[in-house]
Amino acid sequence: MRKACNLFITVGLLLVGCSQAEQTVIGAEEWRESPTLVKEVVITDDGKTGDFVFRIGDNGKLGFGEYGPFIAGEPQKHMWHFWGEKEVLTKPFKVVGVSKETDEEVTVFEFPSNHVLAPNSGADHHIPSMMTLPSEGLWKLEAYFGEKLFGNVIVNVEKP
Numbered sequence: 001m002r003k004a005c006n007l008f009i010t011v012g013l014l015l016v017g018c019s020q021a022e023q024t025v026i027g028a029e030e031w032r033e034s035p036t037l038v039k040e041v042v043i044t045d046d047g048k049t050g051d052f053v054f055r056i057g058d059n060g061k062l063g064f065g066e067y068g069p070f071i072a073g074e075p076q077k078h079m080w081h082f083w084g085e086k087e088v089l090t091k092p093f094k095v096v097g098v099s100k101e102t103d104e105e106v107t108v109f110e111f112p113s114n115h116v117l118a119p120n121s122g123a124d125h126h127i128p129s130m131m132t133l134p135s136e137g138l139w140k141l142e143a144y145f146g147e148k149l150f151g152n153v154i155v156n157v158e159k160p
Helices: 002-027
Strands: 036-042 049-056 062-066 076-082 093-099 105-111 125-131 137-145 148-158
Touching (some): 062 148, 093 125
Antiparallel strands (some): 036 049, 076 125, 093 105, 093 137, 137 148
C-alpha cells in the first residue's frame, strides 16, 4: 500500500511539473524572422538573374514579395498576397508594426476596403504597399482586415 501511495505521489508530481513546463513554453512568444521562399528569376533582357524573395506569414494565409531588405527609415515596395474568403479579404486592410526591442507600435500601411478580389500568382487576393519601419531590429507586422487580426510576419530591419 505504501509503495502504491509513493508511486501515485511521484506520478502526480511529474504530471504537475510537466504541465507547468508546457504552459511556460506555450505562453512564451518567440520572435524569429519569418521564413522565406527564394526563387531565382531573370531580371534583365540580357539574362541576368536575381532572387525573388517571398516572406511567409505565421498562418500560411498571407505573405509578401520583398524587393530587397528592410532598411530603417526607408520606404520600400512590398506586394502582399492573401488566401481566404472574399468577405474577409475585401474589408479595410491595415498593417501595424510592433518593435521587439522597444514595443513601439506604428501603423505601417492602410488600404481602404474594396469590393473586388484581385487574384495574383495563385493567391486569392493581393495588395501592393509601400512600407517604412522607423528603426532597426525585429519587427512584427500584424495584418488586419477590418478590426480582426488576420496574421503576422516578423522581419529584420537593417541599419541605413
